[in-house]
Amino acid sequence: MVHVITGACCSDARCVTACPLDVIHPRPDEPEFATAEMLHIDPKTCIDCGACADACPVDAIVPIDKLLPSQQHFVEVNADYFVDRPVAPFSIGPTRAIPVLPPELGGVRVAIVGSGPAGMYAAEELLRHNDIDVDVFERLLTPWGLVRSGVAPDHPETKAVAATFETIAREKNLRLRLGVEIGTDVSIDNLRKHYHAVIVATGAPIGRALDIPGTTLPGSLSAHEFAGWYNGHPDAADKQFDLSSARAIVVGNGNVALDIVRILLADPADLADTDIAPHALEALRRSRVEEVQILGRRGPRDAAFSESELTALATIPGLGIDVEPHPELEDMRELHPSEGALRRKLRFLRTRSVDGSRGDKRIVFRFDTRVTAIHDAAPALSVQISTGTTTEMVPAALVIHAIGHDSQPIPGIPTHPSIARTPNAKGRITDDVDGTPITGLYTVGWHKRGATGVIGTNRNCSQETVGALLADLADGRLTQPTSAVATLDSMLAARGIETTDLRGWHRIDTEERRRGQAASRPRSKIVRYSELSNTAHP
Numbered sequence: 145m146v147h148v149i150t151g152a153c154c155s156d157a158r159c160v161t162a163c164p165l166d167v168i169h170p171r172p173d174e175p176e177f178a179t180a181e182m183l184h185i186d187p188k189t190c191i192d193c194g195a196c197a198d199a200c201p202v203d204a205i206v207p208i209d210k211l212l213p214s215q216q217h218f219v220e221v222n223a224d225y226f227v228d229r230p231v232a233p234f235s236i237g238p239t240r241a242i243p244v245l246p247p248e249l250g251g252v253r254v255a256i257v258g259s260g261p262a263g264m265y266a267a268e269e270l271l272r273h274n275d276i277d278v279d280v281f282e283r284l285l286t287p288w289g290l291v292r293s294g295v296a297p298d299h300p301e302t303k304a305v306a307a308t309f310e311t312i313a314r315e316k317n318l319r320l321r322l323g324v325e326i327g328t329d330v331s332i333d334n335l336r337k338h339y340h341a342v343i344v345a346t347g348a349p350i351g352r353a354l355d356i357p358g359t360t361l362p363g364s365l366s367a368h369e370f371a372g373w374y375n376g377h378p379d380a381a382d383k384q385f386d387l388s389s390a391r392a393i394v395v396g397n398g399n400v401a402l403d404i405v406r407i408l409l410a411d412p413a414d415l416a417d418t419d420i421a422p423h424a425l426e427a428l429r430r431s432r433v434e435e436v437q438i439l440g441r442r443g444p445r446d447a448a449f450s451e452s453e454l455t456a457l458a459t460i461p462g463l464g465i466d467v468e469p470h471p472e473l474e475d476m477r478e479l480h481p482s483e484g485a486l487r488r489k490l491r492f493l494r495t496r497s498v499d500g501s502r503g504d505k506r507i508v509f510r511f512d513t514r515v516t517a518i519h520d521a522a523p524a525l526s527v528q529i530s531t532g533t534t535t536e537m538v539p540a541a542l543v544i545h546a547i548g549h550d551s552q553p554i555p556g557i558p559t560h561p562s563i564a565r566t567p568n569a570k571g572r573i574t575d576d577v578d579g580t581p582i583t584g585l586y587t588v589g590w591h592k593r594g595a596t597g598v599i600g601t602n603r604n605c606s607q608e609t610v611g612a613l614l615a616d617l618a619d620g621r622l623t624q625p626t627s628a629v630a631t632l633d634s635m636l637a638a639r640g641i642e643t644t645d646l647r648g649w650h651r652i653d654t655e656e657r658r659r660g661q662a663a664s665r666p667r668s669k670i671v672r673y674s675e676l677s678n679t680a681h682p
Contacts, residue, residue: 146190151452152204152301153182156600159196172604181450184225201308224484255339260289262589262602263345264309269610283325285676293377296403297418323643332556348549348590358518367546376421376669387431389524389541396546397440398448409505437508464503467496549595571609648680
């Protein structure tokens with residue numbers, strides 16, 4: 145018997161370190177790690193010790209005889225990865241040395257801006273050193289970033305990684321400082337006076353929209369905005385969307401697009417068992433949306449969704465899946481045997497293009513299509529779609545742009561306008577004019593590399609950034625703070641900025657779980673700032 149990695153994999157890569165035989169790949173030091181949809185266990189060399197399963201923060205590693213029927217295909221997924229990639233047991237890859245700081249560098253203070261996965265993984269790296277104190281600043285009164293407000297509510301296994309961040313936050317040298325917006329409540333320059341270094345981990349919170357006429361019409365919105373609505377983000381608590389028409393359109397075909405499709409077409413009774421925001425659940429119960437068209441600008445081979453997210457659609461009861469015919473689905477003989485994930489995705493799509501599955505609701509995949517304009521045709525929108533030489537008008541209740549995310553500019557932090565992220569060299573923020581590193585400023589996560597990768601990708605990313613910071617610290621490149629942290633606390637209090645900490649978050653967390661238990665749900669989220677504040681400060 146061997147263990148199998150399933151679709152819940154977050155690429156945290158703790159399993160790679162835990163494996164005594166080095167049979168889990170790609171490792172973070174291998175080129176494929178940056179683009180792999182998930183990690184894989186070689187079934188020929190796994191000895192079933194279970195160390196990887198114990199290390200996995202999202203329970204994605206399962207003994208082969210414990211797989212659910214919907215997980216059986218992951219046996220093939222894992223095995224296919226190692227076609228033409230033979231593994232030699234005990235060929236342990238390079239280990240990562242933890243820098244030893246000189247004793248005179250004790251009492252180091254580091255500020256991290258953002259409490260999402262990138263920020264918390266960076267904190268974990270820093271806290272390997274007992275003499276480093278870390279303050280994690282967060283604009284919201286709730287931590288964990290997109291794990292709380294971005295991961296779809298029907299993916300509780302992915303949200304389980306929050307337990308790892310909770311453990312990190314309980315470390316004695318870490319302080320959560322929730323409810324502080326850096327750049328508004330405190331400037332970057334002011335923050336730098338209180339810390340040896342500042343790491344920016346604010347992600348990419350701006351959802352991109354199509355640059356076409358009509359994109360600002362009501363009912364045309366970004367995927368980030370819609371996901372925030374159903375996940376209970378305070379910024380989206382009062383938003384309302386028209387779900388009274390039969391059709392919605394999602395532009396883009398990545399995993400976020402599939403998340404939105406599942407939420408729009410899921411049985412609300414199934415969503416009632418999740419942590420979806422109460423207002424969203426009620427709206428979906430009244431929804432009349434029966435069809436969602438997913439529009440991809442390129443062909444099926446370039447579709448960005450992962451195999452696990454695509455094939456999971458087939459397990460949703462009563463959901464029909466149609467795929468418009470496309471030449472790339474006709475002949476797959478050119479694919480290399482090692483391209484197993486792509487082959488299986490195309491096979492899945494080709495089957496539905498020949499004989500679409502039927503259901504009360506349906507998804508329609510369309511490729512090589514472009515939205516060229518959105519028109520107001522009350523009571524719905526009219527979407528102008530171009531497919532080669534043909535143009536058609538399609539009515540829809542919603543047009544959701546799932547085409548990526550951009551970073552939010554922060555005063556005092558350079559932002560490269562053409563790539564919508566902060567210029568940096570291995571995590572060192574650089575001047576946007578000549579590329580010179582700015583002393584004491586670092587970045588990690590989507591703010592560093594753009595909106596790519598999954599949750600666990602940020603762990604390897606943070607190791608690089610923190611490694612650069614520690615190297616600069618050991619070489620004497622960082623400057624001593626000129627103000628005590630206590631003066632920062634006094635300044636925030638004088639400005640009437642009501643912050644909270646880990647205890648305040650625990651009050652919110654406890655109350656949400658209590659409300660959820662009363663409704664037979666894991667939690668019922670508090671979604672408005674005023675109520676969050678009152679709960680954190682009884």
